[in-house]
Amino acid sequence: MPRKSHTEVPMGFEKATRRLAIADLQPLKIVSAAIKKSPKYVQIVASIGEIGIVEPPVVTPDRKDKGKYLLLDGHLRIEALKDRGETEVVCLISIDDEAFTYNKRVNRIAVIQEHRMIMKAIERGVSEERLAKALSVDAGSIKRKRRLLEGICGEVANILKDKHIAIQALAELRKLAPLRQIEATELMVAMNKYTFGYAKSLVAATPQDQLAEGYKPKRVRGLTSEQVALMERETANLDREFRIAEQSYGTDHLDLVIASGYIGKLLGNAKVVRYLGMHQKEILLEFQKLVELEAAAA
DSSP states (O other): OOOOOOOOOOOSBOSSOEEEEGGGEEESSOOOHHHHTSHHHHHHHHHHHHHOOOSOOEEEEOTTSTTOEEEEEOHHHHHHHHHTTOOEEEEEEBSOOOHHHHHHHOOTTOHHHHHHHHHHHHHTTOOHHHHHHHHTSOHHHHHHHHTTTTTOOHHHHHHTTTSOOOHHHHHHHTTBOHHHHHHHHHHHHHHTOOOHHHHHHHHHTSOGGGBOTTOOOOOOTTOOHHHHHHHHHHHHHHHHHHHHHHHHHHHHHHHHHHHHHHHHHHHTOHHHHHHHHHHOHHHHHHHHHHHHHHHHHO
16 A cells, blocks of 8 residues: 655755854853863863764854854854864754754754764764764774664654664664554654653564564563454554544644634633623633643643
């Protein structure tokens, strides 16, 4: 069955990076002397000294000062470059000029982002030992992170690129065939659960014909074959319900927004509130709860 294409999401960044003068970057935070003595700052300085800037700082054009840029992310990296006497840096240009919005959308740092940073450094010729030294981790950790996406299909990697998924959860997803990997990943996103335990339960509830080639599942202790079959059926039902909800979500949400707005206007009318209070108290109470929930979610 052909898969439904994902809704196109507006880009938050320019496609190409730019090399900018550090003097043209306007920081939004002050890097104090105390911060410069912190282990994190020392690690960043060591990392830049060993392998340079791997992850570009994020900036946005300053609307009030042409030719200048607001520094949204990367204050410690920029300060470390200044201390080294550097005058230019390659930056990622954000179309959104709200630092709060940027930091709200991007969580630092997802495991797949870290994997791609490591792979980019290795492509530049940086050895695993040198990377380990720069990042203050053991060489074995670098090797594990380098192999992070082996057996993971490209669409899954793209879906999870900014998610804080457990490394062990990715190992579980490798046990699934590509199409089932995608389905399981979409369920994880819908449930906002990226734990090893949840991924393991999805694998356990997957029929044999949807497992990765060559993978033979171990018998789960305490579960009979009938219970495993029941888990598979329940997972299939949950997946179908998720698809149905996904198709109607946009329309349902729009209807809810319109209805909530209308109810809010009704409650802004003193005569309506007085009438409901006298004749329909239960309805008035539910209306007020709805408006309060909508206000809290705004």
